[in-house]
Each structure stands twice: as structure tokens, then as C-alpha cells.
Amino acid sequence: MTAPSPAPVAAPARVPFDRKLARAAQTVTSRALGPYQTAIVRIGFSLTWLFFLVREFPHRHEMYGPDGPWSFDLARRLIADNRAFTVLMWSDGRLWFEVVYGLAVAAAVLLLLGWHTRAVSVVFMVGALSLQNRSVFLGDGGDNVVHLVSIYLTLIRCGQVWSLDARRAARRAARGEEGARKVELTGPALWVVLGGFLVAATWFSPVTGEWWIYVLLWVLWLGQGLWWLVEQYAPGEPRVLLDVLANLAHNAALTVLMAEVCLIYATAGWYKIQGSRWQDGTALFYPLHLDYFTPWPALSELLASSGIMVMLLSYGTVIVQVAFPFTLFKRKVKNVLLVAMMLEHAGIALLLGLPAFSMAMIAADAVFLPTVFLVWLGARAARARDLLLRREPAAAGLPPQRPAREAGGEPGGEADGEAAPRTLVG
Amino acid sequence: MSAHIDGSGERRPTAGILALSMPYQVVAAVALAAAAVLACLHLAMVFLHVAPSNTVTKQHGQAVDDWIYPEFEQNWKLFAPNPLQQNVSVQVRAEVLSDRDGSRRTTGWIDLTAQDVEDIRGNVFPSHTQQNQLRRAIDWYGNAHDEEGRPKGMRGRLSEAYMRRIVLLRIEGAGARADVGGKVERIQLRRTARPVASPHWSTEKRSTESSSRQMPWWDITDADRSRTETSR
Numbered sequence: 001m002t003a004p005s006p007a008p009v010a011a012p013a014r015v016p017f018d019r020k021l022a023r024a025a026q027t028v029t030s031r032a033l034g035p036y037q038t039a040i041v042r043i044g045f046s047l048t049w050l051f052f053l054v055r056e057f058p059h060r061h062e063m064y065g066p067d068g069p070w071s072f073d074l075a076r077r078l079i080a081d082n083r084a085f086t087v088l089m090w091s092d093g094r095l096w097f098e099v100v101y102g103l104a105v106a107a108a109v110l111l112l113l114g115w116h117t118r119a120v121s122v123v124f125m126v127g128a129l130s131l132q133n134r135s136v137f138l139g140d141g142g143d144n145v146v147h148l149v150s151i152y153l154t155l156i157r158c159g160q161v162w163s164l165d166a167r168r169a170a171r172r173a174a175r176g177e178e179g180a181r182k183v184e185l186t187g188p189a190l191w192v193v194l195g196g197f198l199v200a201a202t203w204f205s206p207v208t209g210e211w212w213i214y215v216l217l218w219v220l221w222l223g224q225g226l227w228w229l230v231e232q233y234a235p236g237e238p239r240v241l242l243d244v245l246a247n248l249a250h251n252a253a254l255t256v257l258m259a260e261v262c263l264i265y266a267t268a269g270w271y272k273i274q275g276s277r278w279q280d281g282t283a284l285f286y287p288l289h290l291d292y293f294t295p296w297p298a299l300s301e302l303l304a305s306s307g308i309m310v311m312l313l314s315y316g317t318v319i320v321q322v323a324f325p326f327t328l329f330k331r332k333v334k335n336v337l338l339v340a341m342m343l344e345h346a347g348i349a350l351l352l353g354l355p356a357f358s359m360a361m362i363a364a365d366a367v368f369l370p371t372v373f374l375v376w377l378g379a380r381a382a383r384a385r386d387l388l389l390r391r392e393p394a395a396a397g398l399p400p401q402r403p404a405r406e407a408g409g410e411p412g413g414e415a416d417g418e419a420a421p422r423t424l425v426g
Numbered sequence: 427m428s429a430h431i432d433g434s435g436e437r438r439p440t441a442g443i444l445a446l447s448m449p450y451q452v453v454a455a456v457a458l459a460a461a462a463v464l465a466c467l468h469l470a471m472v473f474l475h476v477a478p479s480n481t482v483t484k485q486h487g488q489a490v491d492d493w494i495y496p497e498f499e500q501n502w503k504l505f506a507p508n509p510l511q512q513n514v515s516v517q518v519r520a521e522v523l524s525d526r527d528g529s530r531r532t533t534g535w536i537d538l539t540a541q542d543v544e545d546i547r548g549n550v551f552p553s554h555t556q557q558n559q560l561r562r563a564i565d566w567y568g569n570a571h572d573e574e575g576r577p578k579g580m581r582g583r584l585s586e587a588y589m590r591r592i593v594l595l596r597i598e599g600a601g602a603r604a605d606v607g608g609k610v611e612r613i614q615l616r617r618t619a620r621p622v623a624s625p626h627w628s629t630e631k632r633s634t635e636s637s638s639r640q641m642p643w644w645d646i647t648d649a650d651r652s653r654t655e656t657s658r
Contacts, residue, residue, distance in 0.1 A: 022444075029454055030442025051551075059555045062595070069559070069591040073649075074584055081580065084496040129497070137562050137588070138554050144500055151497065210497070240445050244454045247442075252461040259469050267476045267502035275507030282625055286509040289622040291543040292561055295552060307627035353552045 032250040035160035036374035037367050041257070042121075042158035043112055044363025045149050048142070049128060050108035052356045053101070060101055063131075063138055066092040070135045084133035085209030087126060087201065100130055111153075114163020119190050121158065122220055125150040133208075142357030145364055148260060154220060155253035157246060162378060191224055254367075261364050262325035265341075269321030278318055281311030287352060295353035303351070317344065328368070338368055468493075476502060515539035516564050517616040518593050521643075522608040535616060536604050538596055563592055564617060575641065589615065590650040598651070615641040 015023075032038075056063060066072040072092040079089055088100055104127030110120045128150040132143050139147075159165040198221050205214055223242075230238045277283040287293050288300040304310060320340050327334040342362050349358035439445045443454045471493040474483050483490055517535040524531065538560055545556040567589055570582040577583050590613065596603045598610045620636040 025455075025458060026439065026442045026444050029458065030439060030445070055551050056553055056555075059553050062555050063559075069563075069595055070588055071591060074587055074591075077580065078584060082496045133496070137566050138558050140554075140558055140562075141502070141504055148498065148500065213497070237446060237450050240441060241450050241453060243441060244443060244446070245457050248454075248457050248461045252465040256465050256468055260472065263469075263472060263476055264500075264502045268504050268506060271503045271506035273507075275509075277508045277511070278506070282628060283505065283509050285625045286511045286622050287505060289513075290510060291513050291515075291539070292546065292557055295546050295549050297547070304625070307625060310625070350550075353546055353549060353557065355551050 028251045029244040029247055032157040032160060032247050034254055034367070034371075035157075036162075036371050036378070037369060038156050038158040038250075038254060039114075039160065039162045040366045040369065040374060041149070041363060042114070042117070042153060042156075043162065044366050045146060045153065045360065046108045046111040046124065048356060048359040048363055049124070049146055049150075050105065050112060051359065052142075052146075053105050053108060055356075061097075064088065064101070064134045065097050066094065068135070070137065075134055078136070079133070079208055083208070083210050084129075084136070085126075085213045086130040086133040087204075087208070088130050088134040089208040090200070090204050100127065103127055104131055114159040114165050116187060116190055117159030117163055117165050118154075118157075118220070119187075119194060119224065121150075121153045121156075122194070122217065125154050140354070140357055142354065142360040145264075145357075145360040149257065149360075149364065152253045152257045152260070154216070155249045156257070157250045188228065191221070191228070195221060257364075258367055261367060262328070264364070265321045265324045269318055269324075272318045273322065278314055281314050282307075283314040284310045284317070293352040293354070296351070300351060316340075320344070331370070334368065335370060338365055341365055468498075472498060472500070476500065512619045512621045514561070514564065515618045515620070516560055517618065518597065519614050519616075520593075520597060520606055520610045521612040522606045522610055524608040526607070530611070533597075533606050536597060536606075538593065538604075541596065541603050560592060563588055568617075586644070587650065590644060590646065594646065594651050610646050612643050612645050614643045617641070 027033075053060075062068045075086075076089060079086065088097060090096065103123065107120055107123040107127045111117065111124045128146055132139055132147050198217055201209075201217065202214055205211075223245075227242055230242055272278040272283070275283065277286065285304050288304040294300045303313075320337055324334075324337050324341065327337050342365055345358040345361045345365070349355040443451055443458070446454055471490055474480075474486075474490045475494045475498070477483070479487075516538045518538060519535050520533050522531055522533060523529075542556045542560055546552045549556070563585070567585040570578050570585040572578055577586060593613055593615070594610060597606050599605060616638050618636055618638045621632060621634050623634045624630045624632045
């Protein structure tokens, strides 16, 4: 950063506005920004949803099954009114329910691993929406975040790093031309299967879901098919154009996701400011005495016994929530608040008995983690894995997993050799 | 590599809008504009959805709702403006036709919330069936009924049916948590609100008197315990 003083020496040449605009357009069309951030969001949310589904496995019939308290018939009557999307409305059969639940679990696992990320992210969304919309009166804030992010993730290229997709791409690149020519069959097979589902979904569209969901699904499916065709037969400019479109969708959805997180904190914070309990510094005392949110009453009692502590935490919560969106412009402060928020959510997980909610919020926060930290974290995780599996460090056999485009500099841009992916937030 | 040096020594990108020729560039530019507009519009809608009622939402509230509901609905007023300051619990009593001698009797009040609380205590990962099901159902029931306890439209009636089914699952049959030992013919619900006492360091005087509200007796029909066609 240069000092704002009008120093005559190191003053950078003024870049005309239209140049800046062109550069920005090039950036958002040539790169899917935040490869590490989007990957950690993918991992965080798929893990959260997976934990949740596994934990609720014994309760799945009571929660989402056709014979649960919120019966198929009740759900049908509500959905006829609100038009929510759930494939569980296709049939009231027990088997169909088990299939959907199983697919939701499988999609969470595969999204976590980053296996055919784009296609799987769509299945993940369909699974999450189907279960949650089937029983809307069962969810809490955690379900709500998963719901929203699962939709945004379908447009985000969240498998650029830390995924099986990235490993496959790296291996192919290592094999060179020959490897690139080898025809992949899994992708097309997956595409055909999903196409069948899509036709079924469209058939059932009068029963459930708004029109745009079907448009989204069809666009994504056709886009995947087009992508494959272009890769095979028109690797020139059409391929570059498709990449541009995918990057645009990614960057737009990522922006929306980040703004969404800011809106969550802004809403939570600004409304609290208006509450008398948050003003007099006793707010936290009350949740600590609600039966539904005190799995460890002695612990809650201990925390609630100190008036100063309760006030500090109550005020701190409001200050952090209100301030967070504004700190995004100041990297260091942002990172401090990010740590504070993640710690607070970890505390909430234990103290209020809301682990799924807390995990989802931490996963959402993670979109703002700095790239250096994530890269370091990734290296640590890889080393731990290698130690655990007692194998040679991955570097010996494979090139490190990095997004393909990151290696090169930006044209006319900040192209110094190191070029760590400077994201909007990094 | 995203750039290479061409004959004139100038760096030419191989990705992004600058790597495209004119017709393709037009497509990319249109897509860029569309993506930007859509993202801004969506964010504006979400903002208006979470913001307090204001000039814009008073005039265009329907447009915002159409955009947001059902998939982008959200509520982040977590413990805001004030946290909940009372413990709400649900009790039920039932008129039961005994399995053994066919006699009819009315049970005492069974505290369903107490069952939930017992399950949550010492639980690292409480299930939604323990933490959310009854809590949110009674909350919804309240919202879907007017002051006199009359259901507001279809949702009001749905919330009643939902409550009946939740209750039956917990008090009727061998698998029930508090089996009443017979066929339930009628039930009555009671909602009790017990304010949390003020903190000991506070000088504020707050009544901790519980207040209860009884709902009318409801007949239980087969629809409240019916199984769907395929699984029967």
C-alpha cells in the first residue's frame, strides 16, 4: 500500500478509468476467483450436511418420511400453496423416501471429495432442498444457511482445489497430450443418468417447485453437455467462451454468497441494537436459561452467573456482528473479527446445543478466510494425511494441486512471478 | 499459462474476454452484463426481504415476496431484537379408550416439552425431533391462529393437524414415549409460558408467574394417525 501523501517518487501512473474497467472485465471473465475460499465453503457445507444427515438417520422417518407427523398429505397441501421444490412430493412411497435420503447422503460425501463437483453440487442442492422443503417447520437457522448456500454452490466452481477433480486434472496434465486425449466415460454416464432425473423432474413440475428451478437445472445440464461437446470437437474459441461464462457465473454467485454472509451478520446485529436486553447487557443471560438451549445447565449457569461476563459477551456479539461487513475493506481487522466470530460459533455449538447451525455458520464465514492461511492449512492437512497413511509426500508423484490458471500471471496485471491468488477478500 | 507472447512481443491472454474475437466478445459482454444485473437484483431483493418494512417494501412488497419465497426465505433475527425470555412448554391430556377393559378415562397433563428437555440434557448433538419439532410447531400454531384461538385460513388448520399428529406419536401406541395405554379419542393441549427470572445482579422486578392457555378439545380421527397408501 502506498501512503496517501502525494509522494512524488513512487506514485503509480494513473490508470485511466476505461483501462481499469477493461482490466476488471478481464479478471472476472478469465478467472474463477477465490479457488481456496470456494473449496473450503464446499467442504464445510457438505461436511455439515453430512454430519446432520448421519446424526438424524435414526429419526429420518419422523422428520421427512411419508408417515411422519408432518405427513405427506399435510406437506402436499402446503406445497400446493408455496410451490417449494422437493422431489419427495413425487411419491409417498417408503422406498422413494429412502432413495432420496440415501442420495442426499451420497451427494454430501461426493461433494466433500469433489468428485465431478458441478454435477454433484446440483444433486446436493436437490437433496438439501427436497428434505428441507418437505418439512419446513423442522428447520432452524443452520438449515436455512445450508438451503441458500446449496443453491449458490451449483453456480460456483468450487472444485478447483482440494478435490478429486483437481487431482484428475493434475494427473491428466502430467500425462501430457496423450492423457488429455483419453476419453472419460464417468462424466457422460453421469450426465445421461441425471438427464433421466431431469426429465422426471420436469414431468412432476406441476406438483412441486417454481419455474426457475427447472430453468436452472436444464441450463446446468445442457451446459455440461455443451461443455463436453466443445471439449471434444471445438477446443478453440468456443471453449474459451464457455470458460468465460462459467467464470462469470462463478464470480457472480461468489459475490452473492459473500454479500449474503454480510447480510446475515448485519441483520442479526442491527436488529439486536434495537433490543432492550442487548442494550442493558443482559441479553445472553436469557438463552442460557432456555430449556431447549441448555444441554449443559451447569455450564450455562456458570457463564450466566457473572454479570460482567454476560455483558461483555452480549456487547461483543453485537459489535462484531454490526462491524463485520465494514471490516472487509481492512484485511487485518477483518481477520481478527473472523476469528472472533468462528470462536463464538464454536462456543454456541457446545453451550446452546446447536452444532449443525454453528458448523454451517463457520463454513459460511470461511469464505472470508485469507488465501495464505488456507494454502497453509491445505499443506498441513496434506502432510497429516501422508503421515497417517504412511506414504511419501504427494509432491514426489504429483504436481501440487493448484488451479490451472493461477500459475500464470495476469495479462498487463499484477503479474509478478509469485502471483498468489489475490481474491476480493484475500 | 493464461498468456503468451505473440509475434509483436505483446502479451496476449489465452483466457477471458480479451482472448476472444469480436463476435464471441459480444456474447461474453452480454453475459457479463446479465450476470452483474442478476446478482445486483438478487442482492437487492434479499436486502429488502431482511430489512425492516420501509418505503420500498410498502410499495413493492409483493414483487420482493415473489422473488424470495419459497427458496430464498431467510430470517436472521436470531435472539433479536430481544432474546426469548420465557420457557414455553406444551402439555396434553387425553380421553382414552382403554385397551384392557374398554373403559374411558381422561389422563392427567402430560408434559411433552419435558420429554424434549430430558433428551437434550447432556446431548452433544440434539436431534431436530427433540429441539425443533414441538418447539417450532407450537410457535407456528400460535402464529397461525388469531387472538381468540381461531385458525387463520389453511395454515391454521394445517398447524392443528400437525400438532395432533405430533402428540399422538408421543402418547399413543407401544412405541410412544408416554403411552397412555389405549386408543386416544380426544386431546386437549395447554401452552405454558414461564418467564425466566431476572439475573441476580439486576434490580429489575420481573414476574416469574407462569401463564397457561388451554386449547379446545380436539377429536382424533383416523386422518391424525393414518398411514399413507403405499406403506399400509
